[in-house]
Amino acid sequence: MKVLISDPIAEDGIKILREAGLEVIVKTGLSKDELIEELKKGIDAIIIRSATKMTADVIEAAPSLKVIARAGTGLDNVDIDAANRKGIVVMNCPGGNTVSAAEHTIAMMMALARNIPQATASMKAGKWEKKKFMGREVNGKTLGVIGLGRIGSIVADRAKGLKMRVIAYDPFVNPEQAAKMGIEVMSLDELLPQADFITIHVPLTKETKGFINKEKFDKMKDGVMLIHCARGGIVNESDLYEAMVSGKVAGAALDVFEQEPPPPDYPLFKLENFICTPHLGASTLEAQKNVALAVASQVVDFLVHGVVRNAVNMPSVSAELLPTLKPYLKLAEKLGAIQAQLAEGPVQEVHIEYQGDVANLDTKPLTVALLKGLLTPALREDVNYVNAPIRAKERGIKVTESKVNTAEDFLNLIKVVVKFPGGENLVAGTIFGKKEPRIVQINDFRLDAIPEGHMLYLMNEDKPGVIGQIGITIGEHGLNISRMHVGQDPAQQANIILLCVDKPVPEDLLEKLKTLPPVKMVKPLELV
Numbered sequence: 026m027k028v029l030i031s032d033p034i035a036e037d038g039i040k041i042l043r044e045a046g047l048e049v050i051v052k053t054g055l056s057k058d059e060l061i062e063e064l065k066k067g068i069d070a071i072i073i074r075s076a077t078k079m080t081a082d083v084i085e086a087a088p089s090l091k092v093i094a095r096a097g098t099g100l101d102n103v104d105i106d107a108a109n110r111k112g113i114v115v116m117n118c119p120g121g122n123t124v125s126a127a128e129h130t131i132a133m134m135m136a137l138a139r140n141i142p143q144a145t146a147s148m149k150a151g152k153w154e155k156k157k158f159m160g161r162e163v164n165g166k167t168l169g170v171i172g173l174g175r176i177g178s179i180v181a182d183r184a185k186g187l188k189m190r191v192i193a194y195d196p197f198v199n200p201e202q203a204a205k206m207g208i209e210v211m212s213l214d215e216l217l218p219q220a221d222f223i224t225i226h227v228p229l230t231k232e233t234k235g236f237i238n239k240e241k242f243d244k245m246k247d248g249v250m251l252i253h254c255a256r257g258g259i260v261n262e263s264d265l266y267e268a269m270v271s272g273k274v275a276g277a278a279l280d281v282f283e284q285e286p287p288p289p290d291y292p293l294f295k296l297e298n299f300i301c302t303p304h305l306g307a308s309t310l311e312a313q314k315n316v317a318l319a320v321a322s323q324v325v326d327f328l329v330h331g332v333v334r335n336a337v338n339m340p341s342v343s344a345e346l347l348p349t350l351k352p353y354l355k356l357a358e359k360l361g362a363i364q365a366q367l368a369e370g371p372v373q374e375v376h377i378e379y380q381g382d383v384a385n386l387d388t389k390p391l392t393v394a395l396l397k398g399l400l401t402p403a404l405r406e407d408v409n410y411v412n413a414p415i416r417a418k419e420r421g422i423k424v425t426e427s428k429v430n431t432a433e434d435f436l437n438l439i440k441v442v443v444k445f446p447g448g449e450n451l452v453a454g455t456i457f458g459k460k461e462p463r464i465v466q467i468n469d470f471r472l473d474a475i476p477e478g479h480m481l482y483l484m485n486e487d488k489p490g491v492i493g494q495i496g497i498t499i500g501e502h503g504l505n506i507s508r509m510h511v512g513q514d515p516a517q518q519a520n521i522i523l524l525c526v527d528k529p530v531p532e533d534l535l536e537k538l539k540t541l542p543p544v545k546m547v548k549p550l551e552l553v
């Protein structure tokens with residue numbers, strides 16, 4: 026397995042990858058064409074930071090890529106829809122650089138309030154401009170935090186320590202929880218005119234692109250100071266320039282830019298009250314070690330052990346939960362595969378009912394596994410655990426789920442009803458003991474079958490000698506029966522038989538079985 030590292034990460038992470046037996050190629054600063062060329066060399070995983078742009082065309086051109094792993098937080102440089110379409114897992118390492126980004130924000134605020142960068146430059150130019158660099162205290166001032174997530178809340182906490190009043194705008198946080206931290210959550214319209222300092226900590230999304238623009242600057246307090254260490258593109262930089270020239274904004278500190286690096290004639294560079302750093306929020310020894318260790322172990326877990334952590338485009342299964350979930354994942358995928366092969370037409374609807382113990386687990390990954398099993402007969406390698414829900418949606422399949430805490434006759438049960446034009450099938454399975462998947466119901470028939478390998482599913486009249494007749498016919502075609510499960514429906518005087526055979530069922534055997542008078546239906550099932 027090959028891992029390409031296309032932005033610098035700490036050596037500790039590279040070591041973990043190599044020790045796990047992965048081939049590591051470190052090539053940073055690649056152009057788009059060079060990146061595509063590298064990805065074409067059988068790369069399974071790419072580790073990136075903010076410089077590598079995983080655009081749709083780059084992702085499309087990567088033939089063997091399975092995972093895009095971000096050594097850090099922001100994923101705005103990854104086209105997640107394109108990754109979804111190709112079934113590529115996208116993961117990040119949230120948290121590893123949070124404290125560093127928050128500390129950088131506080132450093133920027135203090136540097137802005139006390140003119141530290143400008144005073145440094147002035148002294149280095151041989152001047153002693155004590156009067157020019159009159160500063161401001163932050164003590165008692167109001168800090169407006171836009172986006173009270175991981176970084177925003179640490180910034181708020183540190184600002185409280187600096188004796189600032191902290192107000193915040195974040196429509197997704199619980200105001201009561203924020204109040205416990207001494208933070209007043211309010212609307213943006215309320216926050217903007219009150220804050221002496223404003224700091225931005227939202228992700229770059231369709232909603233936040235260009236969010237801090239002229240309209241918002243106009244609502245701010247005269248002489249406000251702005252700190253932006255989140256993501257380039259959230260602040261409209263030409264509107265910021267105008268607001269600074271007009272004096273509305275007394276100072277601005279940017280760590281992130283619409284274009285990184287900004288062009289040489291970048292207007293904000295001309296303003297003395299503008300200070301900046303080249304996207305250094307996460308650039309500390311501690312944060313880089315944290316994210317390199319995290320990203321490397323996530324990539325190893327994924328490529329070597331099949332464990333997905335911190336994925337943003339598929340349900341993650343933690344290493345702790347995996348042993349519990351694994352038998353159910355297997356069962357769910359088999360149930361999907363059986364349903365696909367039993368359906369007498371294109372699948373229109375899937376309803377999954379999780380009963381008993383399994384209903385108390387995180388069932389999202391199970392539904393994904395079931396859909397993968399359901400779609401694999403049609404889509405083969407074009408479907409995987411990432412894109413199965415999208416593929417199902419694209420095919421117009423309606424998927425619903427329900428959960429009940431008790432299971433009929435079993436400790437746990439996954440019951441799947443699949444509808445297709447003109448009919449529907451019910452298949453249910455359980456986990457016996459700790460890990461044995463069993464099919465326990467197909468439509469009205471109760472049975473106890475191990476869903477495995479090449480199988481043959483038959484329905485026949487329940488009368489003496491029929492099973493023997495079927496067995497002889499199969500034997501005559503050179504197929505060995507390794508297991509046989511029989512289910513009975515006395516009311517219909519019918520049996521269903523599920524047979525495990527040692528190789529795929531040949532077409533001529535199927536035809537022959539169909540001609541036997543007691544056989545009402547026969548279908549091969551491949552559950553490899």
Ligand SMILES: NC(=O)C1=CN([C@@H]2O[C@H](COP(=O)(O)OP(=O)(O)OC[C@H]3O[C@@H](n4cnc5c(N)ncnc54)[C@H](O)[C@@H]3O)[C@@H](O)[C@H]2O)C=CC1
Binds near residue numbers: 281
């Ligand atoms: N400068 C740097 O080196 C670094 C920058 N970052 C950036 O910092 C930002 C924040 O990161 P985290 O705190 O880890 O993210 P987070 O996801 O923990 O927090 C983001 C917060 O923004 C809120 N939010 C989302 N949309 C919003 C909207 N339209 N209006 C108001 N609030 C909204 C969310 O509810 C959430 O509480 C991201 O843009 C990230 O890319 C992260 C690490 C380092």
Ligand SMILES: O=C(O)C(=O)COP(=O)(O)O
Binds near residue numbers: 098100122304305307
């Ligand atoms: O983690 C993030 O979101 C960051 O912005 C850090 O960016 P970087 O890894 O330093 O390119």
